[in-house]
Amino acid sequence: MNEELRRVLILGGGLLGTSFALAVHRACPDAVLECIEPNSEHAARLAQLGVSKHIYSRPAEVTATYDLAVLAAPSSVCVAHLDFAARHATFVMDVCSIKQPLCDAAESLHLHKQFVPSHPMAGKAIEGPVGADASLFVDKTWLFLEDWTPPAVIVRLVEAVGAKPFYVADAAAHDAMVACVSHGIHITSLSAMLANDDWRRAKYPGLPDVSGPAFWDITRLASSPAAFWADTLIANADNVVQYLQTLQMYLSRFEQALSLRDKENIVTLLETARLARNEWSDNPHS
Amino acid sequence: MNEELRRVLILGGGLLGTSFALAVHRACPDAVLECIEPNSEHAARLAQLGVSKHIYSRPAEVTATYDLAVLAAPSSVCVAHLDFAARHATFVMDVCSIKQPLCDAAESLHLHKQFVPSHPMAGKAIEGPVGADASLFVDKTWLFLEDWTPPAVIVRLVEAVGAKPFYVADAAAHDAMVACVSHGIHITSLSAMLANDDWRRAKYPGLPDVSGPAFWDITRLASSPAAFWADTLIANADNVVQYLQTLQMYLSRFEQALSLRDKENIVTLLETARLARNEWSDNPHS
Structure with a gap:
C-alpha cells in the first residue's frame, strides 16, 4: 500500500499535522516522514514521539524532495507555502478547514495536477501536538473536491489512516x-x-x-x-x-x-x- | 429517615413522576406510594413497575390523605390541582421547571406553610415513564426557594434519592x-x-x-x-x-x-x- 508515497513532508506539527504523522507511521511503517515546525516547544514534543526522521524549523532548510507534502498549518500560512511545497513534492495536500483561498492560490500557480485540497472532519479542543492521536482520523469523514480529483494513491493513504473519503462539488460548496x-x-x-x-x-x-x-x-x-x-x-x-x-x-x-x-x-x-x-x-x- | 413521610401521592406518571416513585421506593422501601395518571398507557407502564400501591386515573377518585403530594405534571396542570393536593396532603411539592405561576397560585390559596416549590435539574429527551430511572436524580441539583423554605423532612427525602439541594432566592430569580x-x-x-x-x-x-x-x-x-x-x-x-x-x-x-x-x-x-x-x-x- 502507498508504494508511491515513500517520502512525506508535513508542514506544521500542530494537532492535525502531528496526528497525521502518527497515523501514517502506524499505517505505513516504511514511509519516511519529515516535518517543518517553527515553534521549538512543538518541535521538541514532535521529536519525543519519534516518528519524524528530521524536524526542520523553517522551509528554507529543506533541500530534499518528497512524494507528498502535507500543509497542516493555518490557511494563510498554507497559502504562503504552496509554491515552496509544489517545488519540493510530487503531490501537495492541504488539510485546512476552508478550501477557496487554497484552491485560488493553487489555480494561480497552475498546480491543478499536483494539488489536492482536502479537509479531514476531525479535531479536538486541545491545541498543538500535545493532543495528537494516531487514531484521530479513524471513522472520520475526509473531504475531497470533485473538481480537484485526488490521485488514487492519496485516497488510499487517507483510507489507510482510517478515514472515509467523501466528495463535495467544489471549494465554494x-x-x-x-x-x-x-x-x-x-x-x-x-x-x-x-x-x-x-x-x-x-x-x-x-x-x-x-x-x-x-x-x-x-x-x-x-x-x-x-x-x-x-x-x-x-x-x-x-x-x-x-x-x-x-x-x-x-x-x-x-x-x-x-x-x-x-x-x-x-x-x-x-x-x-x-x-x-x-x-x-x-x-x-x- | 423520612419517618413523617409514610404516605406519598404523585400526580403525574411521566418521566419525572415515575422516576421519583422509583427513587423513593428504592430509598424508603416502607413508604406507601400512590399515583394519579390519566393516560392509560402510562398507567399500565407504571403498574408494571410495581412501586405504586394504587394508580388512580383522575384526582376525583382519591379519598385518602397523604403526608406528601408531589405535583409532577405540566405547570398549568399542577397549578390547576394545587388546591386538590393541599386538601389531601400535609405537604405539597411541585417539580416543575418554572416556579412563578406555582408560587402565585399557592400564595392566593394561602398555602405558605404547606407548599414546597422545587425543581430537580434532571431530565431526558425520552418522554413518559418509559425513560424513568430510579437514579435520575443522583448527584443532580434539586432547587428550592429561599422564601419558601422546605421542611427538613422534604430536604431529607430529596437527599435520600441522591439529589443535592440548592437554594435560589425566589421564584422570579x-x-x-x-x-x-x-x-x-x-x-x-x-x-x-x-x-x-x-x-x-x-x-x-x-x-x-x-x-x-x-x-x-x-x-x-x-x-x-x-x-x-x-x-x-x-x-x-x-x-x-x-x-x-x-x-x-x-x-x-x-x-x-x-x-x-x-x-x-x-x-x-x-x-x-x-x-x-x-x-x-x-x-x-x-
Missing part, C-alpha cells in the same frame, strides 16, 4: 457547508456562553450552580483556542455571516412567537426542528 | 436563571438545527455527510418532545424573550466583526467566551 455545520455552530455555542455569562455577571452569580448537562453540551466549543478560530472564521467570513443571518431569523421567529404566546407557532418550530434532526440522523453517513 | 441555562439554551440548540436544515433543503443536500461531533452535540436538544417544551417556554416567555435578545446581541457582534474582518474584535469575543467557560467550570458546584 465546501466552504458554505462548513460555514453551516462547523463555523456557524461554533459561533452559536460561543454566543450562548457569552449570553449566559452576561446574565451571571449582571444579575445571577449563582447561575453555574443551576446549570445542567444541556448548558454544558451546548456551550462546550467555547473552550476552543481563539487564535486558530479567528483565522478560520475570517477566511470564511462571507459564508459565516450568511449563516448567522439564517440563524437569527429563526431566533427572531421564536422570540416573536413567545412574545405573542403563540402556542401553535411555537409547537410548529419545535416540531420542525425535531423532524429535521430525525432526518439528519437517518442519513446513511451520519 | 429561579425563572430568570432557568430562562438562561435551560430554556434559552434549548431554543439556541433548536435554532441551530433549523438554520442548518434550511441550508440543506435550499442548497446543500449533502450537509449531513459533512457534519461532525460539534454539529451533533450543539443541536442535540432538537430531539426533545415539542408539547412539553411549548408549555414550558410559554410559561416563562418574558424571561426567555429577554435571554434571546442578549443572545442575538452577541450573534450580531460576531456578524459585524466578521463583516468588517475585524480580527481584534473577533479574538476578543472568542477569548471572552473561553475565559467565561473556564470560570463556570471552576465553580465548586459544577
